[in-house]
Amino acid sequence: MITDDEFEGLFHEAGGDFAVPARGPDEILAAAAPPVRDGSVVPGRFRPRQLALAGTSAAAVVALTVALLTSSGGSPAPLAASAPRHGIANTSTASTSGTNNYAYKAMASPFPPGAKKAASQAANAAARDIIATGTLKLGLSRARLRGDVARLEALAASFGGYVSAADIVETGSRPGGTIVVKVPAGSFSSFISKAEKIARVRSLTTSDTDVTGEVVDLGAQLTALDDERSQLEVLLGRAGKISELLSVENEIESVQSQIQQIQGEQRTIATQVDYSALTVDLLVPKAPHVSSSPNGFGHALHEAVSSFVNGVKALVAHLGDVVFGVLSFVVVALILFGLWRSIWPWVRRRIA
Amino acid sequence: MRSWYAPAYRTACLVLNDASGAEEAVQEAFLRMWRFRDAMPEGEAARPWLYRVVVNSCYSWARKQWSTDGRRAPSDSLARLAEASPGPDEIVVIGDRASAVRAALARLPEALRVPVVLRYYSGLSEKEIAVAIHRRPGTVKSRLHEARRLLSADAALSEFAAPEEGTR
Numbered sequence: 476m477i478t479d480d481e482f483e484g485l486f487h488e489a490g491g492d493f494a495v496p497a498r499g500p501d502e503i504l505a506a507a508a509p510p511v512r513d514g515s516v517v518p519g520r521f522r523p524r525q526l527a528l529a530g531t532s533a534a535a536v537v538a539l540t541v542a543l544l545t546s547s548g549g550s551p552a553p554l555a556a557s558a559p560r561h562g563i564a565n566t567s568t569a570s571t572s573g574t575n576n577y578a579y580k581a582m583a584s585p586f587p588p589g590a591k592k593a594a595s596q597a598a599n600a601a602a603r604d605i606i607a608t609g610t611l612k613l614g615l616s617r618a619r620l621r622g623d624v625a626r627l628e629a630l631a632a633s634f635g636g637y638v639s640a641a642d643i644v645e646t647g648s649r650p651g652g653t654i655v656v657k658v659p660a661g662s663f664s665s666f667i668s669k670a671e672k673i674a675r676v677r678s679l680t681t682s683d684t685d686v687t688g689e690v691v692d693l694g695a696q697l698t699a700l701d702d703e704r705s706q707l708e709v710l711l712g713r714a715g716k717i718s719e720l721l722s723v724e725n726e727i728e729s730v731q732s733q734i735q736q737i738q739g740e741q742r743t744i745a746t747q748v749d750y751s752a753l754t755v756d757l758l759v760p761k762a763p764h765v766s767s768s769p770n771g772f773g774h775a776l777h778e779a780v781s782s783f784v785n786g787v788k789a790l791v792a793h794l795g796d797v798v799f800g801v802l803s804f805v806v807v808a809l810i811l812f813g814l815w816r817s818i819w820p821w822v823r824r825r826i827a
Numbered sequence: 828m829r830s831w832y833a834p835a836y837r838t839a840c841l842v843l844n845d846a847s848g849a850e851e852a853v854q855e856a857f858l859r860m861w862r863f864r865d866a867m868p869e870g871e872a873a874r875p876w877l878y879r880v881v882v883n884s885c886y887s888w889a890r891k892q893w894s895t896d897g898r899r900a901p902s903d904s905l906a907r908l909a910e911a912s913p914g915p916d917e918i919v920v921i922g923d924r925a926s927a928v929r930a931a932l933a934r935l936p937e938a939l940r941v942p943v944v945l946r947y948y949s950g951l952s953e954k955e956i957a958v959a960i961h962r963r964p965g966t967v968k969s970r971l972h973e974a975r976r977l978l979s980a981d982a983a984l985s986e987f988a989a990p991e992e993g994t995r
Contacts, residue, residue, distance in 0.1 A: 477979045479947070485984065486947040489928035490837035496850055709887045712961075713859055713880060715866025 604690045604744065607663050607751040609681035613674040614758045617650050626673050627654060627755060634662040636750065643757070651759040655752055663751035670755065677758060686744055693744070697737050704730045832857070834949060835881045841944045842885045844933045848892065849885070856884035875958035878949060882941055882959055927983040934981065935974060942967050943974035 477485075615623050620643070628638050636658030643652035658666045667679070707727045714720040835856065839849035859880050860867065868876050932940050945951045945959055953971065957964040978984050 477975070477984060482943075482947040482975070482978070483950075485924060485928045486841070486944065489925040489932070490841055490948045492925035492929075493837050493840040493846055493849070495833045495836050705890075709883065710859070712883055713863060715863060715868075715876070719863065719866060 603685060603687045604748045605660075606684045606686055606744070606747045607660055607681065608684075608753070609663075609667060609679065609751070610754045610756065611667065611670060611679050612677035612756040612758055613670075614677050614760070615674040617645075617759050619674070620645055620650055620652075620757060620759060623674050623757065624652075624654065627656060627670060630666065630669050630673070631656045631658055634658045634666045636662070636666065639752070649759075649761065651757045653757065654755050656755060657750040657752050660749055660751045663753070667753060670753070674757075677756075686748065690741070690744060693737050693741050697734060697741070700730055700734045700737065704734065831877060835877070838878065838944055838949050839881055839885050841929065841932055841948055842882065842941055843889065844929055848888050852884040852888040853881060855887065856881045859884065872958075875951060875955040878945060878951060878955075879959040879961070882945070885941075931978055931981040931984045935977060939970050939974035939977065942970045943978070946971055 613623070624641070624643055631637055636656055638654055639657045640655040641652070643654070644650050656666070656670075667681070671679070704727060707723055707730060711720070711723045711727065714723050832853065836849055836853045839852045839856075840846055843849050843852065860877065867873055932944065935943065941960055942956050945956045946953070951959060953964050953967045956962075956971075957967045960967070962970075
């Protein structure tokens, strides 16, 4: 058994075997000092976590710049929001009535010649995160409303999608509604092609939003916050005072909240990227007006009374001037008659 | 601070068995000491507090290494270092007692290695070690006993034991 003295000797021998870096304390004191001294930056070999944070931030900025240049620069964006897709230009958005409703039918193929090339470019840009959405307006009869909704649901299910929201009105003067279908992004075009065959297409709009830069930015933020949380957790164990403990705990709670928020945003974006949303507006033509008045004798009596009242109203309206004239004439006649009755005895005496 | 650097650095070297890691851990530890200098106890209590910061920095460095390697932290933190160290036979042949001690320490579980280094290199008492590693004195005592037993049984170190066995 080795004694304590022997252990101490062996350990001091082992520890003394390590050469102490001469620059160590000086560099620590320099790192503890303010970062700028006499206008020059203190050499930053220390604080590897801070260097890692700075490196991560710089990488995120570079990645964002590259993503922005790629999406809006000279190179064509394969799925840019303004690019027409499925053969339907964005200008068809507002055409829900009139002759424009049928302009869509003039197009022989839903895919223009350049669409396949764009799809190929999209396949090449597999690393990009794109959110695809669309709005499809279908015109259908009231009788087919329920059946077409069921067909859309079945079609979505066949593509591995689902109906995320539905607002259908089958009765009343304005039947119709809207359903939102979400299908896997890879099947979005195929789904639209099949959905167009269910009913008459009034209009179709699609848009693609490139969120690659946002995804990269969120990832960089998450990495930096994870690192910060780790550092704070270490500090938490070193806190010597209650006030320091509470301060570090509050800071950790804040960082944790930010991490959860970013993770939530990442999940939302991932869902939107994985599943494309198509809003299908189901438009049913307005039904013709049907009178609700009763038939038979009641109807005849009702019409007679209405006609009499209307006739009286018309008579009063049109004879108003005549009545006024007659009344004026009567008043003038009465005045003249009164005058004649008062003057006639005097005239009679003069004649006599 | 300068007088504390050498013992802190060598303690970290023995705990981590990695000179560059020890340098980085001690730098981080001293920065933490500077940041929390207001919390530093006065007098004799400062010594275990300082070693506590150093040991915790060593733990942080070791965790960072595991995450950098993309692996989960093993229960025995320095098992892989022990595997990379020379074997007892080779060390005895070389006759390097310091290397033999470092290799034997690397084979110890982390929970035993830290108190034994603090006890026999840094010279802390069991009570001070308890403060430094945030454990009860009874736990420290049992861990020291177990560490001594394992080190005495280590083939590399048994060569350096005195012919007459002393006990404590």
